[in-house]
Amino acid sequence: MVALTWSGSAAASSPNRFDNLRIQQARVASVAYKLAIANRPLCRAAAAPQAGFMPHDLAQYAPLDRPGAANAYELGSRIGVMAVAGSSPAANAGLRAGDQLEAVNGRPLATVVTPEGAPTMAFVDQARRVIDEELRHGAVTLSVISGGMRRDIHFTGALGCPSDVQLVPGADVNAWADGARVMVTDAIVARCPSDDDLALVIAHELAHNLLHHRRRLALAGVSENTLLPVSSVGLAAVRAAEVEADSYAVRMTGAAGYDLGGAASFMAGLLKTNGMAGALASTHPEARQRLALLTAAIARTSALR
Numbered sequence: 001m002v003a004l005t006w007s008g009s010a011a012a013s014s015p016n017r018f019d020n021l022r023i024q025q026a027r028v029a030s031v032a033y034k035l036a037i038a039n040r041p042l043c044r045a046a047a048a049p050q051a052g053f054m055p056h057d058l059a060q061y062a063p064l065d066r067p068g069a070a071n072a073y074e075l076g077s078r079i080g081v082m083a084v085a086g087s088s089p090a091a092n093a094g095l096r097a098g099d100q101l102e103a104v105n106g107r108p109l110a111t112v113v114t115p116e117g118a119p120t121m122a123f124v125d126q127a128r129r130v131i132d133e134e135l136r137h138g139a140v141t142l143s144v145i146s147g148g149m150r151r152d153i154h155f156t157g158a159l160g161c162p163s164d165v166q167l168v169p170g171a172d173v174n175a176w177a178d179g180a181r182v183m184v185t186d187a188i189v190a191r192c193p194s195d196d197d198l199a200l201v202i203a204h205e206l207a208h209n210l211l212h213h214r215r216r217l218a219l220a221g222v223s224e225n226t227l228l229p230v231s232s233v234g235l236a237a238v239r240a241a242e243v244e245a246d247s248y249a250v251r252m253t254g255a256a257g258y259d260l261g262g263a264a265s266f267m268a269g270l271l272k273t274n275g276m277a278g279a280l281a282s283t284h285p286e287a288r289q290r291l292a293l294l295t296a297a298i299a300r301t302s303a304l305r
């Protein structure tokens with residue numbers, strides 16, 4: 001699995017960039033949570049209790065961004081809460097963006113940041129692992145610092161598909177899946193005017209993970225680096241995976257109650273942008289063929305309703 005770091009710099013463009021990232025992460029967290037809960041029958045054994053919030057810490061940001069992130073997100077020496085999905089167990093129990101996490105069921109959640117240290121997700125990943133473990137055992141007590149006050153929050157996870165979806169700062173209109181995690185750039189989120197569109201993008205990537213496409217492609221000799229040349233066998237495997245992910249994305253998006261009415265025209269617009277047409281043209285099936293298959297999948301899903 002490719003280690004994720006926030007290699008992009010959030011500070012580069014404008015002082016409001018951090019606020020925008022938080023707004024986008026809140027959208028991503030809510031859409032990912034809805035997809036995860038509505039589609040739990042698809043995950044079978046992989047389904048697990050979900051809390052519905054996104055932790056983050058200063059260590060995941062580029063050193064240049066840390067002062068800005070500390071200021072904008074009230075981040076310090078603890079794991080913080082970047083976003084809480086609406087109607088999730090965490091939201092209903094009162095967890096809010098900006099809260100800081102101390103412990104779950106008494107197990108400490110810790111992070112360490114050194115001013116010039118390279119960005120790392122290691123501490124957030126460790127915190128997620130501990131929280132997920134505790135959620136699997138039942139109700140959890142999250143000890144948080146909220147507006148300077150310490151308080152305990154109690155909730156039980158809601159059963160759903162694994163849905164670790166990370167917003168990554170970046171100008172490329174891109175989304176990808178690494179087998180466990182889904183990454184979406186803030187540029188692709190900005191290209192999704194409605195949550196119906198965003199749900200389709202996220203569901204496509206969640207489907208890649210759900211269907212173990214990374215493992216299947218590796219068996220067909222396809223490297224994780226999509227820019228490397230691919231054999232004809234590998235290319236066929238990639239195209240089959242894309243078509244399958246599109247078909248699942250339509251089904252998952254519909255199951256979560258999102259409107260598929262604009263999906264085909266949204267996807268047609270997305271495929272025309274540089275990011276998709278450039279970096280992904282070699283691996284994603286030809287746009288016209290892909291759109292035809294997507295439209296057919298939408299018709300099948302709509303017929304079932």
Ligand SMILES: [Zn+2]
Pocket residue numbers: 204208242245
């Ligand atoms: Zn794909």
